Amino acid sequence: KMAMVFQDALSSLNPVLTVGEQLGEMFTTHQGMSKKDSRIKAVELMERVRIPAAAERVKQYPHQFSGGMRQRVMIAMAMALEPALIIADEPTTALDVTVQAQVMDLLAELQREFNMGLILITHDLGVVADVADKIAVMYAGRIVETSPVHEIYKNPAHPYTKGLLQSIPRLDQKGQELYAIKGLPPNLLHIPPGCAFNPRCPMAQDICRTDVPPLAKVSPDRASACHFWKETLGE
Incomplete structure (x- = not known):
């Protein structure tokens, strides 16, 4: 099977x-x-x-x-x-x-x-x-975003996904320095409290360091594990 x-x-x-x-x-x-x-x-x-x-x-x-x-x-x-x-x-x-x-x-x-x-x-x-038809983005062993394939490229709903997409070389951006997500991936034996991505996230605030964000519905077919997914989407 x-x-x-x-x-x-x-x-x-x-x-x-x-x-x-x-x-x-x-x-x-x-x-x-x-x-x-x-x-x-x-x-x-x-x-x-x-x-x-x-x-x-x-x-x-x-x-x-x-x-x-x-x-x-x-x-x-x-x-x-x-x-x-x-x-x-x-x-x-x-x-x-x-x-x-x-x-x-x-x-x-x-x-x-x-x-x-x-x-x-x-x-x-x-x-x-x-x-793919549908994508699930994972960070530190946990799904942080799910979305139909075209939506995630158009407008990611998690800062990690956004960072991944910005790190891809583009033909229309010749000569520019390639973006890199700051910091290092977490040690899976010592995952930081709260959101595992918070030490590397440019949007991190106090709540991100204490509370694990749930995988919340962004739309009927999308979900994001970010306290500030609306800001990530630009809403």
Whole structure:
């Protein structure tokens, strides 16, 4: 029902087993297929995620694949049993921009084809804009804002979200110094009292240092965990 694409494909794949053995294991273990039939299914999966010469490459080991191709193997493994939901944890980490786009396009295509849900965990807001319908922004292990994707880019309702968006380089702001959120992320063993973001927040006031803000509704489909979300939105 649920599968996961992990962040680092090289460390997630077994280095001493061929890619075909690892993909085939899904079918021998969960569907009782023979090794011969599972090898055929492995080749079909590799072809489905556009790995060239799949019939030959199914015999190769993970280190013989590029980073982008290894990530495609991970996606094929996640898709093997046609889950209802895939969780993709930073699936484009350490890939160049072109390969990132190819991997995300592949995930989006498979999502539409199999009508499955996709939870994308990422720090790359550019990737999110192209893929997500709804965004949940987290800080210190807690959701601080939820919103439909276009609304959050247009007018964020939490200072942390606003800081993240301001930190993205823009083509129309050449030569300007890139914005950075001040301070350091909190130690999760010693989260500050009140709002965890308060030591770094330009809007912080006394209440932020003592009271944890609830995730309050900003509109019917948006919520923000900020005492001053109205000011953040400019209301």
